[in-house]
Amino acid sequence: MLRGGRAAVVLAAALALTACGGGGEPGGGEPGGGVYRIGVVTSSTGPFAANHTTMVAGAEYAVKVLNENGGINGNKVELVTVDGQNNPTSLATLIPQLATRDQVYAIVGPVDSAGCEIACATANKLEVPIVSPGAGRPGVLANSRPYGFTLAQPDAANSTAVLSKAIRDLGFTTAAIITDEANATTKAQADLFTQIFADTGVQVVQRATFASGDSxxxxxxxxxxxxxxxxxxxxxxxDDAGRIAREARSQKLRATFLGTGALQSGGSAYVAAGGEATEGTIAAAQYDPHSSNPVAAPLLEKAQADTGQADIPLNFAYAFDAVNMVATLIKEKNLAPDGTDIANARRQIQEGLNAMDRYVGMADVTTFAEDGTAERPQLRSVVQGGKFVIDKSAS
Amino acid sequence: MLGQQLFNGVLLGATFALVALGFNLVVGAMDRLNFALGETAMVSAVVGAVLMETGLPFAVAFLAAIATGGLLAVIVYVASFRYVSDRFPTASILSSLGMGLVLTAVVVKVFGSDQRSVPDVLAGVDLDLGLFRVSGAQLVIIVLAALMTVGLYVFLDRTVWGTAIRGVSDDPTMVALLGVPVQRVILLTFTLSGVLAGAAGLLTGLAYHSVSPFDGFTSTLTALMVIVLGGLGSVTGGVIAALVIGVLQTLTVAYLSATLRDLIVFVLVGIVLLVRPQGLFGRNAGVLERV
Incomplete structure (x- = not known):
């Protein structure tokens, strides 16, 4: 029902859910007293532990705002958070637990592609909608459709246009590529850069490789x-990119650093590792923490005020939106609380997510493509003053 | 470019040499390997990096790092070697491995699991020596590593305590009969090995621009390759092997592939073990060569 550019419907629902209250409104499940449970899959260890912490904070903040405004038709929303500890076996056990014991309506997480590949495929088999607030590796949802989704747009789709335009704008003619050749995601990034440079007529004058864990x-x-x-x-x-930047500057290499959207989404780690050497780095981006979108801007400002963060992180905003997407669909489809007819409820949420077109939330506009990945804004970001900022003049 | 790559390799080898020398000291004194030495280097580097982040000068951070290394080595000695029976040589190996895991866990608990950035030193210095350039940090690394290596050699060769260490290394029973306080000499040996590891840790962090709580075991493995190649207990062999491995790794990355870097070193070490099991400067070396 949401396809066809009916952003106004989604917008109105989102605002009703997150800002304007909604307790006691007619329609939609029981009129109060019930509970809608949403699962959250985090990981307290592993390379993406910090991203997961941010994601949980975003999901918890979304539920807090929802419940402060009356929940969904007077029914509370609860998160059931489980910790996969970066362990595939744990994920394969925890997802069924969320589905059967906890009777969740949908699951948010994990943020990382490796975790999503397991968790999303497992949830899909159990026919539980699952939305990752960050997984962006190409093909990450290959075994997870139609119940698996990610709010991130894969690098190839998001970065190609942005980086090609940046290269033309800035007149680059020669390039080098440094690749972590022990990692599938970064090898895909290298292929992407190669294609972009070929398409823009840039000569690749040097290629260098390293392996994950090299110092x-x-x-x-x-x-x-x-x-x-x-x-x-x-x-x-x-992290590696930041240390490469430092080494490059220490050897007086003056080249401009170029990254895909993945570099911007891990921007704080990049800048922390690279320090001043990262200044001027250009990267594609799909999220603007200071968006001027009339829906996103007030949500971001409220989150900044409520959490004390100057910049709302990507995974926080994506998790906030994921929870609100599910809540919006529960309300729209009048789904009953407390796990009543849960299989039908999950199917309807899945269908609603697949039909969602131009959902507007804290992370601006999102539409899910047929493969479950998100179509996101294509932005150019640059490191200025120790953080990635969106170059609005170039996007 | 080859000149610069060779210098990069020598720099890498210089940091390998320090921690390998620390291993060799303990091997000489006790015929045991201290598998917590890599983690000792890591903790020292983290301490040094934290102090530099607070704005303290590098010299203070360096002194704190080597003090931390010395202190931790003494703790490891007491916990894993001093009271472990000679009848069970593998016990001290497993115990020191366990101490390494404990040190890593403590650092993760206190400072987190993220890599920690190590601030630059002498950032404005850039020497052009024709064949290669030397940055301020590289200058500091190469000078300090050379000073500590030469200092160790002089200490072992020219001082009473150094002679005692060599004596214990050669025949602890005999030197005990001559009145040398063997346990104190061994304690001094461990302290020196920790000091070298502490220096290696911070200098490596300076070279890599960061330190990770999980760097310890990698350092241990690299040091093992160095001492196997150079010969257990040999100071000169350790230094030469460290430089060879550093240069070999650098040239492999530059001209072949990063994924072949360790493979080539392992193959080299395997060949040396087959052809000359005692290493290039191993047990056949003179007493001065053995610690």
């Missing part, structure tokens, strides 16, 4: 510095 980048940067490229494409995780 020294001196050798690679020495090779790259000898080729003196205009731009250095970072096909690396944010």
């Amino acid at each position: 020294s980048f001196a050798s690679q940067i020495t090779s790259i510095a000898a080729a003196d490229p205009d731009v250095l494409a970072l096909a690396a995780g944010p």
